[in-house]
Amino acid sequence: MAAQSVVSTSAHTTSASTSADTSHPVDLGPAAALSCRECGHRVPLGPVFACQECFGPLEIAYDFSAYEPEELRRTIESGPANIWRYAPLLPVPADVATKPNLNPGWTKLVKADHLARELGVTGGLYVKDDSGNPTHSFKDRVVAQALEAARAFGFTTLSCSSTGNLAGAVGAAAARAGLRSCVFIPHDLEQGKVVMAAIYGGDLVGIEGTYDDVNRFCSELIGDPAGEGWGFVNVNLRPYYAEGSKTLAYEIAEQLGWRLPDQIVVPVASGSQLTKIDKGLRELIELGLVEDRPYRIFGAQAEGCSPVSVAFKAGHDVVRPQKPDTIAKSLAIGNPADGPYVLDIARCTGGAVEDVTDTQIVDAIRLLARTEGIFAETAGGVTVGVTRKLIDSGALDPTKTTVVLNTGDGLKTLDAVAGTGATATIRPNLDSFKASGLV
Amino acid sequence: MAAQSVVSTSAHTTSASTSADTSHPVDLGPAAALSCRECGHRVPLGPVFACQECFGPLEIAYDFSAYEPEELRRTIESGPANIWRYAPLLPVPADVATKPNLNPGWTKLVKADHLARELGVTGGLYVKDDSGNPTHSFKDRVVAQALEAARAFGFTTLSCSSTGNLAGAVGAAAARAGLRSCVFIPHDLEQGKVVMAAIYGGDLVGIEGTYDDVNRFCSELIGDPAGEGWGFVNVNLRPYYAEGSKTLAYEIAEQLGWRLPDQIVVPVASGSQLTKIDKGLRELIELGLVEDRPYRIFGAQAEGCSPVSVAFKAGHDVVRPQKPDTIAKSLAIGNPADGPYVLDIARCTGGAVEDVTDTQIVDAIRLLARTEGIFAETAGGVTVGVTRKLIDSGALDPTKTTVVLNTGDGLKTLDAVAGTGATATIRPNLDSFKASGLV
Structure with missing residues (x-):
């Protein structure tokens, strides 16, 4: 199904914006603009997350005006067994399902x-x-949207601050998409979460501090030339991410x-x-x-x-x-x-x-x-x-x-x-089993 | 789609057979009999796994004679997004998808x-x-078949010997189906595997011995009155299980x-x-x-x-x-x-x-x-x-x-x-990040 509304705008705004290659037109399907949840101020689609007027959170405004219910339902029902069956209702290009991604969703x-x-x-x-x-985890749903926004804005590195689940979801999505990833976590996370975050081969940076310190660092990085071309799924790509x-x-x-x-x-x-x-x-x-x-x-x-x-x-x-x-x-x-x-x-x-x-x-x-x-x-x-x-x-x-x-x-x-364990421990014979009280 | 072949036999055989309530007719869809892989000897469907004639392994023989390719393909394609789309080709009743089970399969x-x-x-x-x-793990596919066989033969307890993955799959399937489970593992398994096996609330029995000891014990239990009404997915239900x-x-x-x-x-x-x-x-x-x-x-x-x-x-x-x-x-x-x-x-x-x-x-x-x-x-x-x-x-x-x-x-x-870890550890500031060599 073709997207009903193709918005061709570039992403340059002056406040809370981040650098990316926005020289090509942005096609994020039915997403028409970003709109402030507080004051309603609208800005073109771009890697921005806070309103220039009132600093309220920006969210996606859609153009669904061309949809007819029965046709839309048929389109969805004949779509793939993942979130992309709803592509006409998401900030993603119409051909999203053809691009390498983790195809999350349609869970039981x-x-x-x-x-x-x-x-x-x-x-x-x-x-x-x-x-x-x-x-x-459900994080795959939101990261999949952020990935498409990152592609649309020409970002080449996918990033986030995370305490675990999100780091793995970003690492896996970037690997599958062929993007670089660089993920920031508190340095003292449990080993299991560190493995999950690191296994996909992107850069994983431990920060000596709390999760709040990690977040503050990421905000700093977004404003710095060192963060150029970086899409932070839960910061500068948050309006897209959240729609997942x-x-x-x-x-x-x-x-x-x-x-x-x-x-x-x-x-x-x-x-x-x-x-x-x-x-x-x-x-x-x-x-x-x-x-x-x-x-x-x-x-x-x-x-x-x-x-x-x-x-x-x-x-x-x-x-x-x-x-x-x-x-x-x-x-x-x-x-x-x-x-x-x-x-x-x-x-x-x-x-x-x-x-x-x-x-x-x-x-x-x-x-x-x-x-x-x-x-x-x-x-x-x-x-x-x-x-x-x-x-x-x-x-x-x-x-x-x-x-x-x-x-x-x-x-x-x-x-x-962790306390969950065996009901009984027995010797490998019937007498021992029968003495266990389980039969 | 209705099963093409409903076989009404009871399951009593004398060799390698186990007790269960077989007074009701067995409906396992297109499964017509058990057939020896070595000598071809056929026996009625039942909780048996070894040939009476030659001790060869028994496997399912089907009656697919009524199927027409185009119709079968349409039936499959309009089926659920799990293994039950192939119910016409499996040893399960035609209404299998309506019974509580984990609905595995149709993975990416x-x-x-x-x-x-x-x-x-x-x-x-x-x-x-x-x-x-x-x-x-793929074990959910095989356990789902064993579960239907257990239901068909009137077993009330689902069991297995396992080193981990299978124990969790059996525990989860039994919980969802409302059957009792009792699973046997070596007593010294890693804690994570023990948790996965125990979390579903069935009985989990640690056996002081190796996996081979656990297996031998299970074979002993199948022949004992204490094992009456027990379906061991990978022993007496193995012919069904394996088809998954x-x-x-x-x-x-x-x-x-x-x-x-x-x-x-x-x-x-x-x-x-x-x-x-x-x-x-x-x-x-x-x-x-x-x-x-x-x-x-x-x-x-x-x-x-x-x-x-x-x-x-x-x-x-x-x-x-x-x-x-x-x-x-x-x-x-x-x-x-x-x-x-x-x-x-x-x-x-x-x-x-x-x-x-x-x-x-x-x-x-x-x-x-x-x-x-x-x-x-x-x-x-x-x-x-x-x-x-x-x-x-x-x-x-x-x-x-x-x-x-x-x-x-x-x-x-x-x-x-386990050795997988962070690429770098930094202080929460840009200078420390820039010194890390990652930008």
Whole structure:
């Protein structure tokens, strides 16, 4: 399917811009411009992330005006079994599927009947299992969008600051695309995460400092000639990157038979994923691909990093930063950029934001594994644990169709469940087995 | 699509049989009987694995006589994006996709152009990447077949002997299906593998002994009343289990556009996977789904466990057992049951069996990650390393279409590449970065 809107602009803006080869026209499909989420000011597509007028976050504005629902649905359904079936709704060129990339997405939506029985859900419970992505987390979805933006803007190095999952996703995507990668991490990460970040052969730089120090360094590098030609997926390419989370909404609705879920439970780190899932669901309504009916979005955090949950419960509009201390490290962002938007969406849709303790996270990981055979990383323990808590408190209606996100793989956070071991140890004979009490 | 052949037999045989509830008719779709690979003796479908006449291995005989190629192809193409699209060709009931299971398969066939350039392959190089399965190894394919057989025979406990990957696959499949699982492992496995085996909540029994001791114990248990109602996926359900590997052949051919690859490189542990891929390719020819043209099958082993490779090079028909000593632990079967069949297939198709050192395995893991963004477990390093060696020796023709299997995930064998680390460590400032030599 051809993109409906080809925007030919160059990317030169003066504020919060970064250097790249923008001498060729930018084709990012239906993406028409960047628009400030706060003041609505529009600028041409480019590697910029903050509004020149008010410093608000920029996001993609689309031109979907030429789409007709039935034709669009047919186009999507005949597309590939990955996120590119939704290329007409993403900031990517129409031929994106022909370029070397990891082709993430179209992960399983698992009907979780055993888990539903344990939790008392009667209206249909589903787990959207993003551990099936190429590097086993939802990060592949967002990095894939950033990669296309990097190509469009002529960047030759893909980069990011990361505490682990993102580093692997960027390294793998760059390797597959034939780009250089240079990824920045705190120098004292766990060995497993360092291996995952380094194995793809790009440059991996350990920084003597905290994740905040790494972030500050990356912002400095973007403004320096040394960062010329570098696309930082979660900084100067962030408006494109973030749109990848919309594909979770699209897939859930399509996998439910082009129907919105009544309730959806989403982990909250920066809050970007939750806001983009909401954006995706609204787009589906506006495009006429699903019936317009109410849905409720719930945010899930770990108690040890719960700035949005605390603000929600206190009735605040602003989020007070926290110093994270939780096993759910992939959600451990103490000062979440999109926190206020999460509060707004949870309140407007009739949802909530809730948190669970580390013990409850581990219990929920085990519960999901035992009932559905899905081994989730800690973030999945957070969403399942919060779902249970929300049902118990009555905030989540067990008679409604509910989707819970698992955004990562248990193999990446083995330490969280390290105590898990054998039921029994026996000698290699029947007598010893029979004495074990297992038969 | 309805199964073409419904066989109604009970499973009682006297030799190598195990107890189960066989009072109901057995519906395993097109599976018509069990047939001895050595003497051709046929017995009804049941939980048996060795021929009563000659003790040869039993395998599934099918009734595909009613199939018409174009209709069958349409049925497959309109099926689900998992192995059940091939249900008409597997020993499973026609409604298998409606039962709770992990829905493995339909993993990516990655066109590996960067790797092809490094290896000098000009005829098209593909990696069939089975790390995308639910528990991240090809074992999910085979366990899914064993699960349906267990259901058909009325088994209530799913079991196996394992050194790791299989234990997790069985635990997850049983959890999802709502069956009990009880899995046997050597008591001194690495902690990560123990966690993966235990997390799904089934019983996990550590046995004080080697993997051979574990195997012997399981054979003892099958003959004992304590094992009544137990389906051991890789023992009494092995004929069904093994058929799962055929789906690799089906998927590769369909993903190539219903075309056979010229050459395919397959890891060899017991040898079962290679023989079933050959069986699958032959079925596609016989069913008229692909053009009948020659293909060559190559086996890949680690030098530290290379009994089949050694026999191939020596021109022997029998395989002399070895004591394994290699980092490729998922391939470390020193006395491979299907070794002679592997030799036969490699020789008949014009292929070969080759091995690589542990160092070459690690180099190949890095090569695949760097060129294609795929992080393979050691078995994937074996196939990629052997592919390189076979090209260098002239045994594999670089001008032909070649498919290399990656059967597992690098996250499961992190120790093999534990030395991988940061390119540089810097202070969080630009001067320190510029001094690192990376810009």
